[in-house]
Amino acid sequence: MKLERTVLWAEKDLFLEDGDPAIGFLGFLRGCFCESGLQTDENLPETVRAEYAEVLHFLCSPDARRILCGKVQMEGYCRNRRKSHVPMAFGRECWGFRILNENLAWYLACTPWNDRRQFSLFVYDRMTLMTALAARVGLPERCYGVQPFMGERILIRYGEDSYELFPQYGCNATENRKYATERNREFCVTLAQVAAMENGSVYGWDTPMADVRNYDKDGHYFPMEEQKGEKKR
Structure with missing residues (x-):
């Protein structure tokens, strides 16, 4: 505990x-x-x-x-x-x-x-x-991801200030990302949600990095202010 x-x-x-x-x-x-x-x-x-x-x-x-x-x-x-x-x-x-x-x-x-x-x-x-608190901000209760830099498989649960590591599966980022994508597809989790969850567990859940609205459909960080600017052009 x-x-x-x-x-x-x-x-x-x-x-x-x-x-x-x-x-x-x-x-x-x-x-x-x-x-x-x-x-x-x-x-x-x-x-x-x-x-x-x-x-x-x-x-x-x-x-x-x-x-x-x-x-x-x-x-x-x-x-x-x-x-x-x-x-x-x-x-x-x-x-x-x-x-x-x-x-x-x-x-x-x-x-x-x-x-x-x-x-x-x-x-x-x-x-x-x-699940209820995550739904308020458009996120799932959990998803799988890949640890930055090390490439290890991780399980992220909304609201935790860390994530669960699975070092037994190695540091092959490509294979671990493939596994995470397959599992997240089962959970109906989008790439934007995964990106927000991965960054929220690192930078904080009340930061812009955890706001799913700041990501495009491919999971790339694209702040809402810039999105509005693109639409005006």
């Missing part, structure tokens, strides 16, 4: 107790620190409870900087992480982080100043959520 900041602006709207089931919202819990440990009020379905126990254990471990071991640890982790600020009513401070597992996406909201609710955890079905 990995505790990380959110990378999509749209993710800042996911820290809600009344989340939308249509985009995969499954449940939430809220909690605070007390002398006897964590005190939580849970509203989670049975289907996620096994993984919830693992997530809770992870958030109290050194790998997550013991963020749920106490108020001091939480404040220490959140301090200076400005990019993780989540908009909150009345301008109060809230930091938002996530854990992306294979099937579930967990979103942790930290409000150490609130003694009655110092953290909240929201859980979504990852496939449903990322």
Whole structure:
């Protein structure tokens, strides 16, 4: 598991107790620190409870900087992480982080100043959520591609700040591109979408490089401003 900041602006709207089931919202819990440990009020379905126990254990471990071991640890982790600020009513401070597992996406909201609710955890079905968020910007939830420079086969999932490598298939960029093209055709993914996904995983999902509108049908970067200029000629 990995505790990380959110990378999509749209993710800042996911820290809600009344989340939308249509985009995969499954449940939430809220909690605070007390002398006897964590005190939580849970509203989670049975289907996620096994993984919830693992997530809770992870958030109290050194790998997550013991963020749920106490108020001091939480404040220490959140301090200076400005990019993780989540908009909150009345301008109060809230930091938002996530854990992306294979099937579930967990979103942790930290409000150490609130003694009655110092953290909240929201859980979504990852496939449903990322498919919905990707569709809003005209992209698929996943596609295959080729790593720049090295030529290795990669699997890109929307919203991840990296990609999955398959070094066992070697660095033959031509063969790996052929494989990626065949698989993407099965997924009905266009060349423009593949290019946007490949660059989004490298340069950021909220950058022009991840905007499918900035690519032509062959997957070449062709900013919308230049496209408009071409049409006027």
